């Protein structure tokens with residue numbers, strides 16, 4: 001039998017991780033990324049809860065540990081810069097989590113580590129500056145059925161399995177669901193943005209967040225510092241801003257900088273210095289901004305035949321702190337479920353792929369979506385008070401919370417935190 005032929009669309013976190021696992025069953029894998037090179041940008045991401053045993057299974061713990069950002073914890077400050085509450089970092093990845101997890105790593109470092117894993121495998125082919133325009137697939141009942149893919153450059157190729165790992169705005173998802181399906185992205189009514197500026201010695205190495213009184217869009221400004229020369233600025237917003245929406249839609253960096261700097265200029269604390277950096281410092285060209293949104297797909301729609309979604313494209317919950325963790329685990333479960341069926345009967349890749357994809361959703365959906373629906377109310381009531389009184393209450397509450405460690409409630413519910421990673425002996429064997 002020829003090897004299972006797989007196309008993975010998206011070289012972020014979930015895509016390379018899936019390539020790594022599927023190479024264990026000798027699959028022939030093409031991993032495509034739209035950007036001209038590895039997209040190693042982004043700020044801090046966390047590996048939490050089951051993400052810790054997951055990275056151990058992948059053999060990347062030492063590499064992740066070496067790249068870990070040493071943030072001692074998170075603090076809330078007042079407009080005068082004085083600390084109101086401090087939340088120390090979680091000591092390990094289990095139990096309830098605080099805002100800073102033990103395995104806090106820059107997204108770019110994680111992506112590089114994952115690429116390093118797949119580079120070792122001869123059966124994984126990386127293609128950059130590559131995307132697809134369309135696909136069709138044969139009937140599910142056809143035991144030799146394929147997905148027929150048309151690439152952007154006009155090339156056509158057939159695959160046994162096509163996986164969308166192309167993030168929250170997934171185009172693969174749109175093609176899979178069809179033009180009439182509703183957009184599954186559910187707005188949580190806010191935005192998050194990050195950029196870098198040159199640091200000043202007084203910038204704290206703690207994650208530092210300041211609530212700004214605001215009549216219109218509720219705003220938080222924050223700083224984090226993973227290296228001495230740069231300070232990373234975080235902007236969290238709740239509400240709707242027409243100019244920001246227009247800038248996001250345009251995809252134009254200068255417009256986006258202007259919309260954000262209009263929103264934060266004169267906000268108080270060090271906003272003016274940060275906004276000057278945003279407008280003028282070349283370091284700030286790493287600006288990344290996205291609406292808070294959750295991908296809520298109806299049950300049974302994470303796959304259609306031989307086309308499957310993983311990572312943010314299947315179940316994103318923006319900025320809930322579990323995106324990378326679930327991205328690693330979902331790809332492992334999809335690979336494991338397919339491998340289990342495929343190793344039993346290699347004569348029909350179709351059956352293994354279609355049923356494996358269904359089993360993957362069945363097992364993993366309750367975990368990956370456990371925190372869905374909790375985002376908006378939480379942000380509304382606790383994170384984003386608008387008035388000075390609301391901000392004062394938050395600081396008072398936060399001081400009490402820090403004392404009683406209530407902040408760790410940002411973690412998982414009991415059932416989800418007790419869930420254990422499945423074992424797949426078929427994936428334990430190292431190949432080429």
Ligand SMILES: Cc1cc2nc3c(=O)[nH]c(=O)nc-3n(C[C@H](O)[C@H](O)[C@H](O)COP(=O)(O)OP(=O)(O)OC[C@H]3O[C@@H](n4cnc5c(N)ncnc54)[C@H](O)[C@@H]3O)c2cc1C
Pocket residue numbers: 009010011012013014015032033034035039041042043044045046107130131132165166167168170171172194288310311312313319321323324327
């Ligand atoms: C640039 C960037 C910065 C981010 N910064 C942060 C951050 O600071 N903090 C945080 O917690 N999370 C961040 N995230 C989200 C985080 O990476 C994910 O929540 C999580 O890691 C799950 O990853 P994923 O692989 O499903 O999706 P992603 O990491 O979003 O990766 C998707 C990949 O697919 C590629 N792609 C998209 N469309 C296509 C297409 N049509 N064809 C081919 N390739 C395509 C994208 O370029 C990207 O490399 C960021 C994501 C991106 C893309």
Ligand SMILES: *[C@@H]1O[C@H](CO)[C@@H](O)[C@H](O)[C@H]1NC(C)=O
Pocket residue numbers: 003028029030
């Ligand atoms: C894997 O597929 C590529 C084309 O996508 C092909 O060129 C290559 O020969 C295949 N490798 C194996 C081992 O079948």
Ligand SMILES: *[C@@H]1O[C@H](CO)[C@@H](O)[C@H](O)[C@H]1NC(C)=O
Pocket residue numbers: 091092093094095
């Ligand atoms: C992690 O921390 C929790 C609570 O602080 C503790 O009960 C548990 O034993 C720790 N686990 C490890 C592996 O250190």
Ligand SMILES: *[C@@H]1O[C@H](CO)[C@@H](O)[C@H](O)[C@H]1NC(C)=O
Pocket residue numbers: 036129152153
């Ligand atoms: C990306 O590919 C297109 C053709 O598909 C080509 O025109 C363009 O020059 C390529 N860009 C880079 C940076 O390689």
